[in-house]
Amino acid sequence: MTDLVGSVRQFVAPERVDLTFDRKASAVRSLDKGLVAGVGVVDITPRPGVPKGGYAAMSNFGNGFRTRLRVRSFYIYQEGGEPVVIVQADLHAGSSIIRDKVAERVAEKTNIESNNICMTCTHTHAGPGQLLDSDFYNAFASNKPGLDVQLYEFVVDKIVESVLAAYEDRKPAKLATGKIDVWHATRNRSLIPHLSNPGKVDKTNIYDAINPNLYMIRIDQKNADGVFYPRAAISSFSIHGTSVPVAEKSNNADVWAYISGGLQSKISQHYDAPWSAVHGAFQGTHGDIAPNIKEGQAGFVESRRLGLDIADKAWTLFQSLEGDLCDCVNLGSAIREVDFYNEAVKYPGSIASRPVVGTALTAGAFENETPFLYHAPLFKHGSSSARWLFTQGEHGHKRWVGSYLQLLVLPKKEFPHNRQLQVLTIGDFMMLALPFEVSVEAGRRLVDSVGRVLGAVNGDKKEVFVTSLANGYTGYAVTPEEYARQYYEGGHTIYGPKTTPFLADQFAKLTSDWLIQGDFADLPHHKALTFKVCRYFEKQAPDELLVASALGVPTYHAGEESCWRFSFFERPPKELDFSIPLVRLECRDEKGLWVPLLIDGEEVDDQGYDVGLYATDVVDNSGRVKYQAVWYNPRLATVGTESSIYRFVYSDQINSNEITSAEFLGATD
Structure with missing residues (x-):
């Protein structure tokens, strides 16, 4: 509402x-x-x-x-x-x-x-x-x-x-x-x-x-x-x-x-x-x-x-x-x-005096069609959306959305x-x-x-x-x-x-x-x-009482892009900066120490292709939001990597500490 x-x-x-x-x-x-x-x-x-x-x-x-x-x-x-x-x-x-x-x-x-x-x-x-x-x-x-x-x-x-x-x-x-x-x-x-x-x-x-x-x-x-x-x-x-x-x-x-x-x-x-x-x-x-x-x-x-x-x-x-x-x-x-409106006045016929939206636009582009409209009469691309009579005006063959009502609904100044x-x-x-x-x-x-x-x-x-x-x-x-x-x-x-x-x-x-x-x-x-x-990007002052915490054990999910998912609770998105490094993967080395996971010499973290971070709709009683960090294509780590024991590391930017997942074994299926 x-x-x-x-x-x-x-x-x-x-x-x-x-x-x-x-x-x-x-x-x-x-x-x-x-x-x-x-x-x-x-x-x-x-x-x-x-x-x-x-x-x-x-x-x-x-x-x-x-x-x-x-x-x-x-x-x-x-x-x-x-x-x-x-x-x-x-x-x-x-x-x-x-x-x-x-x-x-x-x-x-x-x-x-x-x-x-x-x-x-x-x-x-x-x-x-x-x-x-x-x-x-x-x-x-x-x-x-x-x-x-x-x-x-x-x-x-x-x-x-x-x-x-x-x-x-x-x-x-x-x-x-x-x-x-x-x-x-x-x-x-x-x-x-x-x-x-x-x-x-x-x-x-x-x-x-x-x-x-x-x-x-x-x-x-x-x-x-x-x-x-x-x-x-x-x-x-x-x-x-x-x-x-x-x-x-x-x-x-x-x-x-x-x-x-x-x-x-x-x-x-x-x-x-x-x-x-x-x-x-x-x-x-x-x-x-x-x-x-x-x-x-x-x-x-x-x-x-x-x-x-x-x-x-x-x-x-x-x-x-x-x-x-x-x-x-x-x-x-x-x-x-260049002011297109002024040019249309100075040089009549050089360019349309005002913009107009065609029905083919509202139908969507091929492969990203607008449901229903793409196949609707007068909207479907081509012979249906093109005018073949009265085409001498400044918008030629274009069939207007809403006909002349468009001029009222979509003001020229906008x-x-x-x-x-x-x-x-x-x-x-x-x-x-x-x-x-x-x-x-x-x-x-x-x-x-x-x-x-x-x-x-x-x-x-x-x-x-x-x-x-x-x-x-x-x-x-x-x-x-x-x-x-x-x-x-x-x-x-x-x-x-x-x-x-x-x-x-x-x-x-x-x-x-x-x-x-x-x-x-x-x-x-x-x-x-x-x-x-509009106001969607507004930032809120951080609630100092909220602390990030891990939730359960990472889970493996097979599919076109197999992945591991790590869930945790953290403060709401409006209190966070997502333009900084937040998630990385670590593996155990031969000495049992946790070190950054490398594939082809590059760290596996949220700066590359295969680590994503998402907010869910789940909110706990304290106002924290459930997030999922996801590591895609983990099989890539089996090439040239001796370790098969991994963990997620999330950086809690407000409290300046790190949240780690439970360790898990690499995917084998």
Whole structure:
């Protein structure tokens, strides 16, 4: 009843918050010589109880984590210019209100200008929602509406921490860029719209109609001994973060956990470097691209298989770049905020004057369909959801949800319209960053548009690529031909069939202006925005009388992923920080002492793939919550491990002690 009252209140008289942003000039003049680079990694895993973003109304509240959510920031600076900072976040999307606030805060302590920072994402559908830059998507991208201010501040703080860490980590560096094709890890989930594009042939199948390119920037740093060692890789690849099913309640980075972690492990095992390697991988043109999971087998087994396969390809590319490393690269950046509403007024017909939601959007994407609606008349993708009469309006073939009633129910002011478009150059790469989910063919048209501009200026040849959902969220961008078929992606192209041509023109202008002016930020010096709010991430002061305690003996559970589970009571999630290490496995050594369990030289703990932590609905009389720590795939420990006696160790962060489980024998079935 309380939830119902809260939902009604949120709709009728929502609480609002005002946010302000100031674009500040950087306060530091760099004295670094040559090429320098640095890396900063920070955990952003939220505590249980926060709505997850990505699956709209079908999303769940997070109940813990299976793999960690992280922010990885990369600082690159060449003497005499401006730096480039790429922020890679395990989130559903970038967000301009996060990017702008981070830029404002780091400018006070660094040489980083606002145009230098790009916030990319993995587009995992298993991270927190309530962080986007419009009321519309904060309401409909997850299962609850509103901007969670406490969560927003938490994420901003963490990203600022990671950027400053990258800045402080800077050392003389060498850099190389390259790409490799990755096949069979993805497939096109909307083949019929894709084949509607000129030049596509019917024999094209779902495995060919993809963007196979994995782009990489390799960074080596100079150590105190004068030797350069591998430090990081930054990658872009096109794959939806949907290999884990909608029913999964844990926070996790989906396939991206394995893409990033798999390459990190390969680098660390191959090179005797004085630091840990970092791999930040983010989206490409994934709009119509799904992970190539086996039919009906969405989950962590398939996610791991695909992610590690992609990581293997990334490792091949990483090694191949060793001979191309250089200590002098061209860097550049430009960003422009474009008001789509103003552009529609200034240039009638260039873009729809207001967003509209199509029935195909509400039916859901292929393999993640909305129950009932996906097969309902007027909603089912294709001939049912596309209009074939009266298609001359600014939204063309789109069948509107609720017809013209939508204009009243979904106010124009709540949609995203001030959109940040950005170009960054790093060596031979030029990255086009935009807040849309871009289809494969739409991405090619954006690249071609910018390529023509570059080619007209001294024959400049850059490897141009697109990263989707950078610096915000605005739904999809598909080609006019794809849009006319009104599959999910077209129904979610809220600015109509001219979205991609409009974006292509905007990026051509942005690139042309950058070539003439050099680095710039065409952004307001001050912004004041207001948002509807929600409060799920609020933290409570810890009850000093509550103490964690183990509950019973760990139990073994067979299944697709066999596992051991350890239950214990601990204070409620709102009193805890889930972004720190909490659970690890230990084993007895030959002397009978407890030591960290290692597999392939890496500790088995909640920083990897196979240790999760979850809150349950069970609460004891003192108010403590029952939690489960889970060790998945314990059979991996039988390879090269002499011990078969294990235990869980949980860190009680409030009382600064550790809770251990009873010892248990490794699984043998």
